[in-house]
Amino acid sequence: xxxxxxxxxxxxxxxxxxxxxxxxxxxxxxxxxxxxxxxxxxxxxxxxxxxxxxxxxxxxxxxxxxxxxxxxxxxxxxxxxxxxxxxxxxxxxxxxxxxxxxxxxxxxxxxxxxxxxxxxxxxxxxxxxxxxxxxxxxxxxxxxxxxxxxxxxxxxxxxxxxxxxxxxxxxxxxxxxxxxxxxxxxxxxxxxxxx
Amino acid sequence: xxxxxxxxxxxxxxxxxxxxxxxxxxxxxxxxxxxxxxxxxxxxxxxxxxxxxxxxxxxxxxxxxxxxxxxxxxxxxxxxxxxxxxxxxxxxxxxxxxxxxxxxxxxxxxxxxxxxxxxxxxxxxxxxxxxxxxxxxxxxxxxxxxxxxxxxxxxxxxxxxxxxxxxxxxxxxxxxxxxxxxxxxxxxxxxxxxxxxxxxxxxxxxxxxxxxxxxxxxxxxxxxxxxxxxxxxxxxxxxxxxxxxxxxxxxxxxxxxxxxxxxxxxxxxxxxxxxxxxxxxxxxxxxxxxxxxxxxxxxxxxxxxxxxxxxxxxxxxxxxxxxxxxxxxxxxxxxxxxxxxxxxxxxxxxxxxxxxxxxxxxxxxxxxxxxxxxxxxxxxxxxxxxxxxxxxxxxxxxxxxxxxxxxxxxxxxxxxxxxxxxxxxxxxxxxx
Numbered sequence: 001x002x003x004x005x006x007x008x009x010x011x012x013x014x015x016x017x018x019x020x021x022x023x024x025x026x027x028x029x030x031x032x033x034x035x036x037x038x039x040x041x042x043x044x045x046x047x048x049x050x051x052x053x054x055x056x057x058x059x060x061x062x063x064x065x066x067x068x069x070x071x072x073x074x075x076x077x078x079x080x081x082x083x084x085x086x087x088x089x090x091x092x093x094x095x096x097x098x099x100x101x102x103x104x105x106x107x108x109x110x111x112x113x114x115x116x117x118x119x120x121x122x123x124x125x126x127x128x129x130x131x132x133x134x135x136x137x138x139x140x141x142x143x144x145x146x147x148x149x150x151x152x153x154x155x156x157x158x159x160x161x162x163x164x165x166x167x168x169x170x171x172x173x174x175x176x177x178x179x180x181x182x183x184x185x186x187x188x189x190x191x192x193x194x195x
Numbered sequence: 196x197x198x199x200x201x202x203x204x205x206x207x208x209x210x211x212x213x214x215x216x217x218x219x220x221x222x223x224x225x226x227x228x229x230x231x232x233x234x235x236x237x238x239x240x241x242x243x244x245x246x247x248x249x250x251x252x253x254x255x256x257x258x259x260x261x262x263x264x265x266x267x268x269x270x271x272x273x274x275x276x277x278x279x280x281x282x283x284x285x286x287x288x289x290x291x292x293x294x295x296x297x298x299x300x301x302x303x304x305x306x307x308x309x310x311x312x313x314x315x316x317x318x319x320x321x322x323x324x325x326x327x328x329x330x331x332x333x334x335x336x337x338x339x340x341x342x343x344x345x346x347x348x349x350x351x352x353x354x355x356x357x358x359x360x361x362x363x364x365x366x367x368x369x370x371x372x373x374x375x376x377x378x379x380x381x382x383x384x385x386x387x388x389x390x391x392x393x394x395x396x397x398x399x400x401x402x403x404x405x406x407x408x409x410x411x412x413x414x415x416x417x418x419x420x421x422x423x424x425x426x427x428x429x430x431x432x433x434x435x436x437x438x439x440x441x442x443x444x445x446x447x448x449x450x451x452x453x454x455x456x457x458x459x460x461x462x463x464x465x466x467x468x469x470x471x472x473x474x475x476x477x478x479x480x481x482x483x484x485x486x487x488x489x490x491x492x493x494x495x496x497x498x499x500x501x502x503x504x505x506x507x508x509x510x511x512x513x514x515x516x517x518x519x520x521x522x523x524x525x526x527x528x529x530x531x532x533x534x535x536x537x538x539x540x541x542x543x544x545x546x547x548x549x550x551x552x553x554x555x556x557x558x559x560x561x562x563x564x565x566x567x568x569x570x571x572x573x574x575x576x577x578x579x580x581x582x583x584x585x586x587x588x589x590x591x592x593x594x595x596x597x598x599x600x601x602x603x604x605x606x607x608x609x610x611x612x613x614x615x616x617x618x619x620x621x622x623x624x625x626x627x
Contacts, residue, residue, distance in 0.1 A: 101322075101326050103275075103276050103322065103326055104277065106273070107276075109273050109275065110275035110278060113271065117268075121270060133300070135315075136271060136273065
């Protein structure tokens with residue numbers, strides 16, 4: 001067993017708190033209640049999960065990705081179905097366009113960055129860890145390509161996923177937080193320290 | 196962008212983004228060349244300045260907290276073009292500012308190992324304007340398409356309205372034509388009725404008045420000079436009175452028949468009967484008149500020949516025709532009555548060798564309004580009503596009357612009737 005049930009529960013709680021903070025920020029931003037699901041946790045090779053995601057969800061998605069380094073290596077990501085992303089931009093800006101051009105992508109990047117900062121800020125605070133962040137990146141692609149880096153097929157990773165919905169505006173999306181195995185032992189001891 | 200990666204500012208002069216850097220005291224410590232051109236603020240004018248004073252917009256809580264978080268947590272911050280428009284005000288024309296997408300991130304200063312924050316400003320004015328223009332064009336196109344659709348809808352509605360009006364117009368026109376046709380019909384009927392009325396009054400006023408006046412004249416003479424007149428003279432007057440009375444009687448009979456026919460009160464009772472019997476009856480009735488002019492009447496109608504018609508009406512017709520023939524045949528003349536059958540019809544002929552008629556008289560023979568009474572060879576009087584009555588009675592019996600005449604040679608009246616009733620007629624008769 002790569003990760004104990006206890007460690008899973010702690011990580012799940014960590015993701016839950018981070019996603020909760022982020023959902024609270026989003027709710028404030030668009031003035032609407034957010035429904036948050038219980039996080040899913042996996043420890044799998046990239047290739048295994050990628051196949052599963054590609055098979056299950058074939059549509060196009062919009063994503064903003066925040067890579068981080070430091071004590072742990074990984075990335076935080078928020079992924080929206082294309083229509084949800086467009087609706088979110090429209091709700092925030094009042095611009096009713098349906099497509100996502102460079103300007104609207106910039107807006108989505110700002111909104112998503114606030115949400116990702118909420119997730120990672122909470123996680124970092126609880127873990128008492130400092131992360132170094134890259135500049136957020138906007139991508140539009142299939143969910144499989146968005147979540148899983150092309151060259152990381154053999155990497156073992158710890159995934160946390162939380163689904164959120166905004167019924168009032170018909171918006172939905174997922175938060176993902178992923179940690180690489182290279183920092184796995186340290187991560188496990190860090191999680192043990194939190195339990 | 197790890198803290199271990201230390202920043203060397205000089206390379207930032209070669210990027211196509213506006214970049215400036217602030218230290219932990221919010222003092223500007225680097226201002227790149229691109230930004231000098233973009234903002235119109237020289238490096239020397241910017242460096243050392245407090246960024247919150249140089250750009251007062253950043254004094255707002257949202258920006259101050261954002262910058263603070265970048266310093267504290269190292270989480271990058273984005274001020275997107277759509278939401279913030281710009282961070283560093285760069286003039287665009289007289290009233291506007293250039294649009295910017297700004298990213299803030301933390302790095303470690305290589306000189307003093309302190310955190311500094313980099314403002315990376317991407318000028319997206321051109322994209323913004325292009326997108327704005329594209330959206331305007333798209334909206335305009337959508338508007339035009341919608342307008343066009345509206346025009347097309349209106350056009351379709353107009354065409355439908357026109358079609359509805361056309362149908363309405365056609366219906367009205369048809370109604371008008373129908374009304375016009377009825378009007379013409381009514382006019383024709385009215386004219387016919389008027390003609391009938393005129394003729395009726397003419398007969399009453401003239402044809403009936405004259406003989407009655409003659410009767411009165413003869414009677415006056417007889418009363419006034421009864422004892423002075425010889426018996427022979429008295430007989431002449433009485434004979435004249437009888438002759439005139441007979442004419443009046445004929446006239447009244449025809450007038451009565453015609454009137455009944457016109458008003459639909461004449462009984463119509465068709466059936467099969469032998470013509471010869473009717474011809475015999477007519478000849479017997481008019482024999483005295485014929486003998487008075489020594490006219491020979493030949494009845495060569497076959498005894499077994501039958502027609503389908505109203506017996507009384509046909510007798511009236513034949514009586515009028517024979518009476519006319521006697522009237523217009525000089526003394527010693529001849530009237531021949533014959534009949535023969537073809538496949539479905541029977542033709543009866545009344546032929547005389549009398550005075551005959553010219554074309555004009557022939558042409559107006561059966562027309563009430565043109566009909567003129569002509570005196571006979573023995574000065575017999577008439578009304579012209581007889582032939583008109585004949586024609587109407589023949590037609591009432593689905594027959595046909597034809598006449599051939601030559602001035603000075605004679606006249607031949609031909610009556611053509613059905614031999615048997617049509618099946619439809621039989622059915623009607625049976626139902627009755």
